[in-house]
Amino acid sequence: MRGLVAKGLLCHLMEAIEWILPEGEREPKPPSGYVVSFACFYEWGFASPPHAFFQGLLHHYDLELQHLDPNGIQHIAAFIALCEGFLGAPPFFQLFRYLFSFSVFKAKLGGVLTPVPIGCASIRLRRGNGPSFRADEYMPMALTKEDGKWHATWFYIKNYEDAPLPLFTNRIHAEKPRIWGYDPEKKEERLADYIAAIHFLKRRGLTSRGVVGAYHSRRVAPIMARALALDEMVPDAAPELIAGAILALEPLSDSEIQQRITEAFPDPVPVYPDPNHPVMRLMEGFVPLDGYYFRRSRAPLPEDAVQRVLNRSAAERRKGKKDARAQWHVD
Structure with missing residues (x-):
């Protein structure tokens, strides 16, 4: 935990007691007002209180935080960063559902595939033949194979009343819930400009590594709730809003950012900064997206059902x- 605090990925312990380390517990049993999280989630773009898009995503897919795995966290973080930082639009829920699918992960125990309580929901880009082949409509996301021991680094985080995560119940998704099976057969018309803009940026050098490097450079966790979207973090923005959005007080070195990208992606070793990669909006030299129309679609929250x-x-x-x-x- 000290390493996360030193990197600016986890806040210092304060009076509010933002996080608690378990003491001699063999399995998670969070106290009231807390949920279970994992150290590696913070390295991959998560922080609390959570982004409204992330809240809605968990609600829609009937997930608790511990159901996700590190690569799933990285997929969501990169998607939010792409939408806010390069498209200049809020993360579009229908686009996420079009591009990504969920599957149930089971561990092999004694030669038998067994449901697990932690990391049971795997997020993947949709692949295959026909209408399910959509990976090419997004940026390539070949992530590092997860360390099988990542789930051992669990601890408790404060569950904010104004941006709550689902309560920890320790339930298991043994089979794929019906809602995970949603697979739109064709590209909806309202997605066309999003996908066209992504293709446009890819032709100008956009990569997943570049997107991840860009949000680390801004010292933000895309999955954290912020008063400013990534494209609103401009020099003339209110200093108090900038201060509330960034995690580290001092700018990160290029070598530190390169190391974080290396940990998320397999070989080859990334180049950072990449002179051929587009910069985030609205930095000098950013790629304008004139002529594209981005509609809004957020993931439904529990209060929407009410x-x-x-x-x-x-x-x-x-x-x-x-x-x-x-x-x-x-x-």
Whole structure:
């Protein structure tokens, strides 16, 4: 944990007690107001309180934080950074569902594939033949094979009331839930400009390594809630908003950023900074995306379900009154 704090990836312990180390516990049992997290998640782009997109993603796919694995965290972090930092748009939920799929991970124990409580939800770019072949419509994301011991570095993090994560229940996804099976058969019209813009940026040198390096250079965790989107972190932005978004007080060296990219991606060793990679918006020399129209689509949050119930009830009451009036006129 000291290493994460020293790197600016985890805050210092303060009066609020942002995180707690387990003491002699063999399996997670977080105290009230806390959930389980893992050290490597912070190296891959997670921090709390969480981004609203991440909250909605967990809610939609019926996931708790410990169900994800490090590569899944990296996929989500890079996706948010691409949308905010290079497209100049909020992370688009329908685009994520179009590009990525979830599968159940099972560990081989005694020669038998067995469901696991931690890291059971694997996120992958959709591949295959026909309409499922979508990896080419995104930036290549060949991530480093995960260390099988990553889940041993668990600890407890504060669960913020104003940006809550799902409560820890220790439940297991033994089989693929129905919601994970969503696979749009064709590209929706509203995704066309997003995918065209990604292709445009790829022709100008965009890579997943460059995107990851760019958000480390800004000293942010894409999955953390911020007052400013990545493309709003400009020199004339309010200093207090910038201070609330960055993790490390001092700029990171190029060698430190290169090391973080190396840990996330396999060989070859990345070049950082890459002179051929586009810079984040709105830095000098960024690639403008004139003529592209980006619609908004966020992942549904728990309160949205409550609102839908209220809306449905209100609609049923209106319909009942209308039917009653119609019946009165008939009589």
